[in-house]
Amino acid sequence: MIRGIRPLLRGSTYAGALFAYCGALASLLLLPFAALPALVWPSAGYGVRAVLTLLVWAVLIGATGLARTTRRVLIACARRMLGVPLPDPAARAGADRRRTPLWLLLHVALGWAGAQVSLALLFVGLTIPGGWSGVEAGISVNGWSLRSEGGRRSWVAAACCVLLAAVLCVAVTKALRWLAPRLLGPSAAERLALAAERELVLAERNRLAHELHDSIGHTLTATTIQAAVAGEVLSADPVAARAAMRSIEESARAALEDLDHVLGVLREEKTGAEPTRTLADLPELMDRVRHAGAQVEAELSVGLAQVQGAVSRAAYRILQEGLTNALRHGAGGPVRVRVAALRDGLELSVVNRTGADAATGTGQRAFPTSGHGLLGLAERVRLLHGDFEAGPDGPQHWRLAVRLPVRLPA
Template identity: 40%
Template sequence: MVRLLRPFGRAVTYTRWLHLFMAVVWPAMWIFLDEAWAFVSVVPLAAAGLVPGMRVVEGVQARLLLTGHRPDDTTTDIVVAPSATWADRGRTVVWLEARLLIGSCVAMLTVQLPVLAVDLVNAARGGRQGEGSFLRLTGSGWWYGLLSPLPLLLLAAVVVGSGELITRLARRLLGPSAAERLSALEERTEQLLERNRIARELHDSIGHALTVAVVQAGAARAANSAEFTDRALTAIEETGRSALEDLERVLGVLRESERPVSGRPTLVDAVRLLESARASGAKLDAEVAGPLETLPGHVSREGYRILQEALTNVLRHAGAVPARVRVEVAEDALTLDVRNPLPDARAAPGRGAGLRGIRERAALLGGRAHTGPDGAGDWLVRVELPLG
C-alpha cells in the first residue's frame, strides 16, 4: 500500500501532470473558435518542431517538469541544445505530436473521471446525471455508490502512468543522438586524461621537491658544516619555491576548468633541474646535443617531467652516486638517457608510480620508454619521443 501511494508524495508526479496539461493549451484555444481547428493545429505544431530552437524549449521544460533537473545540470538524458540534424528535427516533431496526443487524453480524463464519480453518487441517490459526461448511466440504484471510487482510482493511475510514459518518451525523443553521445564521451575522455596528467604533474613536481629536501637535510646533518648547511638550505628553498609555483598553477587549472594550461617548465629549463640535483649530492655528467629551443612545446614539457622523475629516482634510491645524463635532439626524435650505478646489482626493476608515469607519458606521445637494469650493473632510463 505504501508503495502504491509513494508516487503521490513526490513533487515530480504533479509537475509531469502539469507538463501534459501545458501541451494542450494552444490547441484548446482553437476549440472556442471551431472544434475542427483543434485538429488543424497539428500541422503548425509539426512545422514548429522543424525549428532548431524548439528542441531547446522542449528540453528545458522536460528537464524541469519531468525529471526535476535544472537546465544547467550535467545530466545528459535530455538534451538542451538546438537540433543539429534533420534526424533531431524529426524526433522533435514526433515528440510534439506525441505530447499533444497524450496530453489531450490526460486532460480529457482529468475532467471526465471526477464528473463520472459525481454521476455515480447521484445515481446511487436517485438523482439525475449531469450534462457533458462521456459515459451515460442507465437507471439508478444504491450499488452505483460502490462504483464511485473507481473513476478516482483510475484517474490516479492515469496521472502516474502518463507521467512515466511521457518521461520515457522525452528521454527517447529529446535525448542525445549518436553523434552527441560520441561528443560527450570524447569530452569525458579528455577530462579523465587531464585529471591523470594533473596527478602526474603533482607527483613529479612535489615528489621531486620533497626528495631534494629530505636528501639535503640528511646530508647537512651528516656533514656538520655551516657552509654545507647554508648551501643545502638554499637548494631546499629554491626547489620548494619551484614546487609551490607548480602547485599554484595546477590548482588554478582545477579551479577554472576553461583556463588554458600555461607556464609549465620545458627542457630549456633543464639546467636549473640539473643544478638542483647536483646541489642535492648527485654527481652528474650531463651532455646536451641539439637545440632544445626548437622542440615542440608538448614534447619539451613532457621531456622535462620525465627527466625530473628520473633524477628524483636517482636521489631517492641510489643517493650520491655518479650519474650520466644525455639529452639528444635529432631531426625526428628526442632521446633522454639517465644512467646510474645500482646500489645492489641484483635489484629488481621498479614498479612505482614514477616509473609508470614515465612510461605513460612516452606512450601518450607515441614514444617508447625503457626503465630497469641494463645488464652491466647500471640502472637505465631511456626514453625516445617522436617530434612529429
C-alpha cells in the same frame, strides 16, 4: 493485489501526471498564433479551419523543441518530475535534438488526453452521489444511464470513476517514463559524444596526475636530501648550507605553483597560465639535484632550444623523474644525463649507480619494478609515439633511455 495498487499510492505517479498536464497547459500559449491562418481564411468551413489550426499548432509545438535550451529544460524536468536518470545532452550532438519535437508532441497529446478524461471522471465521480451534493446528476452512454439516487450503486460508480482517474494518471506517467529515455535520452551519436567528452576529461586529469606526481615527488625527494645536507654542513660550511636552503625554497615554490594549478583545474576554477617546465629549465633542475648532494654529469647537445611544445615539456618531466629516482634509489656516484637533439628524434638517458649486482639480483636496486613513476613515464612516452627502456646497464648501473620523435629544422 497490493503490488497492483502500489503505483496509486506513490506521489511520483501524480507528479508525472502533473508534468504531462502542465505541458498541455503550456502549449496554450501557442494556440493564438496557430489560429491566425484560420482567421485570415474566413471563407473556409469550420472543419477545415479547425484542422488547419491543429496542424499549425502542432508545427509550432514541434518547432519549439528544436532549440537546444528547450531540450536541456525538458531533460531537467523529466529527471525531477518523472524520476528518469537522463544525462545532460552532449554539446556537439545537434542532429539528435530533432527527437525533441516528437517528445513535445507526444507530451502535449498525452497531457491533453489525460487531463480531459481524468477531469471528466473526477467530475462524474463527484456529482453522481447527489445525496450529499444536493444536485440530481447522472451519466448516459449509448442508452445506458446511471442516475444519482443516493444508493449504493451511486457510491460504487463514483468510487470507480475516481479510481479510473487515478489509474489514468498511472498510465500517463508510465507512458512518459517509457518515452523519456528513447526521445530525451542519449542516442548512439550522443553516447559517442558523451564518451568522447568523458575521455577528454579523464585524459586531462590523468595528465595532471602525472604532472603532480613528477613535480611533488621530485620536490619531496630533493628537499629531504638537501635538508639533510644542510643540517650536516651547517656549522662547517654555512655557505653550502645556505645554498641548500635556497634550493629547498625554490623547489617548494615551484611545487606549490604546480599544486595550485592542478587543484584549481580539479575544482573547475579559473586559474592562471599553467606552470610549464621545458628543456630550457633543465639547468635549473640539475642545479637543484647537485645541491642535494648528487654529482651530475650532463651531456647536452646543441639545438635543444628548437625542441618546443609537448615534446619539450614531456622531456623535462622524463628527466625530472629519472633524476628523482636516481636520488631516491641510487647508491652514490655520478649520475650521467644525456640529451641529444637529432634530426629525427630527441634522445634522453639517465644512468646512475645502483649498488646492486644486476647479474645476480643482490644488493640495492635502482628502481622499483612497478609503480606510478615508471608506469607514468612509459605511458607518457607511448602517447608521444616514442620508445621507452628502463633496466640494468651493466653489473651495477641502471639506465633510463627514451627516444621521442621530433622533426627539427635543418
